[in-house]
Amino acid sequence: MKNKLTKNKTILLIEDEIPTLEILYDRFTKEGFRVLKARDGENGLELALKEHPDLILLDIILPKVNGIEILRKLRADNWGKDALVIILTNLSDIRTAADTLENGVYSFMVKSAWKLEDLVKNVKEKLKLR
Amino acid sequence: MLDRKSNNKLKQLQEECEALFKHVKDIIVLFDKKGKILYINPAVKKITGFSIEEMKGKSFKDFTFVNSKNRRKLADYFAKRLKNPEDQSVSEVEGVSKNGRKIIVEVSANPLKSGRKVIAVLVIARDINKRKQIENMLKDSKERLRNMLTSSPEAITVTDLNGFITECNQATLNMHGFSSKEELIGKKAFDLIASKDHKKALANMKKTLKQGFIKDVEYTFLTKDGREFPAELSASVVLDTTGKPIAFMAITRNIFKHKQSLKAGKEFISIASHQLRTPLAIMNWYSEMLLGDNTGRLNNKQGKYLEEIYKACQQLVRLTDLLLNISRLELGTLKIEPELVDIGKVIDNVLSELLLQIRNKKIKVNKDYGKTPLIVNADPNIIHIIFQNLLSNAVKYVHEESNVGISIKRQNSSFLVKISDNGYGIPKNQRSRIFTKFFRAENIREKEPDGTGLGLYIVKSFIQESGGKIWFKSEENKGTTFYIKIPSNIKK
Numbered sequence: 001m002k003n004k005l006t007k008n009k010t011i012l013l014i015e016d017e018i019p020t021l022e023i024l025y026d027r028f029t030k031e032g033f034r035v036l037k038a039r040d041g042e043n044g045l046e047l048a049l050k051e052h053p054d055l056i057l058l059d060i061i062l063p064k065v066n067g068i069e070i071l072r073k074l075r076a077d078n079w080g081k082d083a084l085v086i087i088l089t090n091l092s093d094i095r096t097a098a099d100t101l102e103n104g105v106y107s108f109m110v111k112s113a114w115k116l117e118d119l120v121k122n123v124k125e126k127l128k129l130r
Numbered sequence: 131m132l133d134r135k136s137n138n139k140l141k142q143l144q145e146e147c148e149a150l151f152k153h154v155k156d157i158i159v160l161f162d163k164k165g166k167i168l169y170i171n172p173a174v175k176k177i178t179g180f181s182i183e184e185m186k187g188k189s190f191k192d193f194t195f196v197n198s199k200n201r202r203k204l205a206d207y208f209a210k211r212l213k214n215p216e217d218q219s220v221s222e223v224e225g226v227s228k229n230g231r232k233i234i235v236e237v238s239a240n241p242l243k244s245g246r247k248v249i250a251v252l253v254i255a256r257d258i259n260k261r262k263q264i265e266n267m268l269k270d271s272k273e274r275l276r277n278m279l280t281s282s283p284e285a286i287t288v289t290d291l292n293g294f295i296t297e298c299n300q301a302t303l304n305m306h307g308f309s310s311k312e313e314l315i316g317k318k319a320f321d322l323i324a325s326k327d328h329k330k331a332l333a334n335m336k337k338t339l340k341q342g343f344i345k346d347v348e349y350t351f352l353t354k355d356g357r358e359f360p361a362e363l364s365a366s367v368v369l370d371t372t373g374k375p376i377a378f379m380a381i382t383r384n385i386f387k388h389k390q391s392l393k394a395g396k397e398f399i400s401i402a403s404h405q406l407r408t409p410l411a412i413m414n415w416y417s418e419m420l421l422g423d424n425t426g427r428l429n430n431k432q433g434k435y436l437e438e439i440y441k442a443c444q445q446l447v448r449l450t451d452l453l454l455n456i457s458r459l460e461l462g463t464l465k466i467e468p469e470l471v472d473i474g475k476v477i478d479n480v481l482s483e484l485l486l487q488i489r490n491k492k493i494k495v496n497k498d499y500g501k502t503p504l505i506v507n508a509d510p511n512i513i514h515i516i517f518q519n520l521l522s523n524a525v526k527y528v529h530e531e532s533n534v535g536i537s538i539k540r541q542n543s544s545f546l547v548k549i550s551d552n553g554y555g556i557p558k559n560q561r562s563r564i565f566t567k568f569f570r571a572e573n574i575r576e577k578e579p580d581g582t583g584l585g586l587y588i589v590k591s592f593i594q595e596s597g598g599k600i601w602f603k604s605e606e607n608k609g610t611t612f613y614i615k616i617p618s619n620i621k622k
Contacts, residue, residue, distance in 0.1 A: 019412045023419060030424060061404065090407035111411035112447045116418050 006032035009127055012053035013037050014044030014070065015088070016062050020111070024057065027116050028123070041065025045073055052079055054127055060089040084126050088119075136244040143242065143250060144169050157235070157255040163248060165189045165208070177235070177257045179228025195233070196225040204237065211239040212248060222258070234259050285382045288368070291375060293319045293335065305361075305384055307353040319380075324350040324358055339375060342367050351382070359386050392461060399457045406450045413443045445580070452584050455515065456567075459591050466509045466595065473504040473513065473538060473545060473616070480517045484525050491530045498537040504545060506618045512592050513616075519585040520549050520612055526581075527574055527610075528553030543618055544598070550611035556604040564602075565590040573606065 011033045015021040021037055028035045036051060038044035041062040048056055048070075056074075060067035067087065074080030086107040107126065109119065143160060151158040151171040157178075160169040166189045175181050178195060190204055200223050207221040220238045227233050235255040241248045279286050279297070285305045288297035295314050306322055308314055323331050327349040338344040343366040351361045365380035417440040419425065421433070428436065458464040481488070481495060488495060506513070524534045528551045535550040556564055556571050563569045568583040575581075593600045597617050604610040 017408060017412070019416070020408070023412070023415045026424075027415075027419065090404045090411065110407070112407035112414065112450070116415050117422070 006124075006129065007034070009055070009129070010034040010036060010051060010053040011123065012044065012048055012051065012056045014041065014048075014056065014062065014067070015059045016040060017059075020059075023116070027120065031120055039063075041067065041070050045070050048074060048080065048083065049077060052083075055084040055086065055123060057086050057088045057123075060087065060091055086122065086126065136247065136249045139244045140168070140249055147171070147252075156257070157253075159253040159255065161190065161208075161251045161253060163250065165191060168250065177227070177255070178225070178233060179231070193225070195227065196223060200224055207237065208239055208251065212241055212251070215241050215248075223255075232259065233257070234262050285384075287314075287319065287380050287382065289319045289378045289380070291339075291377065293378070295319055296377065302382070305353075305382065306351070307355060307357075313354070322351055324352055326350065335378070338365050338378065339367060348385070351384075359384055360389055361385055395457075395461055399454060399461070403450065403454050407447075410443060410447050410450065414440070414447070417443060449582065452582060452588065455588055455592075456584060459588070459595070464595060466512065468507045468509055470505050471508050471510045471513055473506055473517075473547065474499045475504075476510065476513050477517050477521070477536060477538075477547075480514065480521050483518070484522055487522075487525050488534075491525065491528070491532070493525060493528065493531070494533045496533060496535045498535070500537075500539060502540050504538055504540075506545060506616055508596060508616065512596060516589050516592050516614070517547075517549075519589045520614070523585060524549055524551045524553070524610075526578055527551070540618075541615070545616050545618060547614040547616065548611060549614070550609065552609035555606040555608050555610055556602075557606050561602075561604060565600075 011028050013021055013024050013028075013035060015024065015037075016039050018039075021039065025035050025037055036047055036053060038047050042064040044056075044058070044062070045065060047053075058067045058070060062070075065073075067089065071085060071087070074083055074085065084107075086109060088109050088111055090111050107122070109122065114122075140162070147158065147160050147169040151169075151173075154171055155173055155176075157173045158169075158171045159167055159174075162168050167186055170182055170185045172182060174185055180195070190208075191201060193201060193204075196204065203221060204223055207219075210219070211217065218238075220236050223235055223237050225233045225235075234257070236258045237253060237255050240252045240254075242250045242252055280299045282299055283301055285302040286299045287295060287302050289295050295317050298311060298314050303309065303311065303314065306314075320328055320331060330347075331349060334344055334347050343364070345364045346362050347364075348360060348362050350358045352358060361382050361384050363380050363382045365378050367375045368377040368379050370376045417436055420428065420436055421440060455464070477497075487493075521534070521536075528534065532552050535548070537548045539546045539548075554573055554577070557573055560569075560571045564571065565586050567587040569587075570581050570583040590600055593614060593616070599615040600612065602610055602612045
């Protein structure tokens with residue numbers, strides 16, 4: 001049943017840590033989503049603007065273009081300005097920077113503080129799948 | 131030659147002097163118009179060592195105990211006084227006494243008239259040797275003080291009560307890039323502070339005047355060419371001998387380097403936390419996937435072992451967060467971002483996180499939140515950390531089937547939260563130390579070897595940062611009650 005809801009939704013993972021990227025890929029694929037992977041900021045931004053995913057899980061510390069920069073560039077784009085983004089990082093201290101960019105409407109999750117299960121829940125909530 | 135009338139007057143004067151000045155401590159001399167001594171009182175012996183007999187009939191020009199330079203000075207002074215009797219000036223004359231001691235006297239001469247004619251000059255010579263010594267001592271100590279100020283490696287600036295600079299030292303000049311004192315003296319001290327800090331500086335000036343001093347306030351200061359630098363200032367009010375404020379004295383320290391190293395520390399923590407959390411998140415998520423049946427069922431043993439790994443990971447996450455919070459507190463980088471928070475909801479969230487432990491130990495939780503809304507303007511993370519620590523302690527340090535009570539009451543502009551248990555309690559001799567970093571009470575070290583001794587330290591620091599208060603009552607083997615007062619509007 002749930003696959004029906006998630007099948008036509010695309011999630012873009014922008015994450016440079018391979019084990020993290022893979023477990024997120026496995027978990028969301030299992031949930032039925034179509035999942036795209038990017039391992040650096042440049043590739044991530046390119047994929048986002050080309051594929052227009054329904055939601056982006058965005059790391060902050062990334063090779064080439066960092067997460068905050070990606071967010072800034074997305075928000076300047078016609079499609080990207082409304083794109084759903086969840087910042088998934090371990091840097092709790094940059095929350096303020098992210099909030100400022102997101103005009104207060106943030107989705108900011110510290111990786112080590114969340115279960116995968118809760119992350120999935122949060123994603124579905126954002127996509128109004130629940 | 132004097133006329134008869136004048137002569138009589140002179141004689142009368144001499145007689146009057148004999149009668150009046152015998153016991154006066156100052157030397158009193160009556161000179162005739164030519165400068166010859168008509169009368170001199172006994173004080174002359176004490177001050178100069180010369181007797182009345184030795185002095186009488188002499189002219190001041192014959193004073194061998196005064197050198198020629200001082201004799202000329204005396205002659206000039208007398209001439210000036212004769213020419214202008216209204217002038218009240220005095221003169222200081224130095225000499226050497228009969229037995230070789232230094233004499234310094236303050237001389238005042240008063241022409242005496244008969245009709246319009248000056249017939250004599252009454253001179254009072256006061257021994258000011260002692261006064262001079264004291265004056266010199268004062269001058270010396272003033273000089274020494276000035277030298278200390280000048281050579282101090284700390285930047286010292288003195289201003290009047292209106293904030294105009296009256297004195298400063300080399301270190302001040304160096305710090306602000308001025309080349310001479312003249313450039314600064316007379317300037318307003320505020321000209322050295324960036325305008326964005328003027329309001330704060332004015333308030334602090336008033337505060338200093340009120341309490342007598344101020345310590346370590348930070349301003350952005352300016353160099354001569356307008357470059358900004360951070361500095362810490364301590365100042366005190368200088369009082370005169372009657373206790374009236376007359377000046378401010380400030381010591382200013384450039385803290386640019388200090389701030390830089392703080393920043394480096396902050397960055398290090400940020401990086402370290404990221405580095406620690408990355409593998410933790412990986413361990414957590416992979417364990418979660420295995421436990422969650424995503425890869426086929428594990429047998430009982432495998433499941434149990436994995437459960438332990440997962441639990442240890444969670445413990446590591448908590449420790450990392452704890453250490454991060456401590457370094458933030460100690461580096462002063464803790465950010466308080468207040469929003470409207472429902473304390474009751476925060477506590478309920480914490481309770482649901484602790485549900486497993488509460489169930490396993492069959493603990494009964496009694497809640498009494500009252501009816502009023504429990505909204506405070508506070509940082510939700512901080513409030514969460516406070517109650518997470520207190521409640522997990524309450525659950526941890528009780529026997530099975532114990533009671534934990536939570537009550538919240540509104541008290542004027544704050545909330546009083548009471549968290550009570552009927553558990554192990556805190557031994558009497560250790561109660562004063564329970565908020566100390568790394569301290570763990572003896573009676574629980576064996577029962578719960580895993581504690582860090584950091585929880586209550588963090589709780590107390592966070593509550594203090596938020597302007598609240600925490601205290602407790604405890605009895606060993608009967609239980610502990612913590613009282614937490616949180617202002618409903620927490621300062622940012």
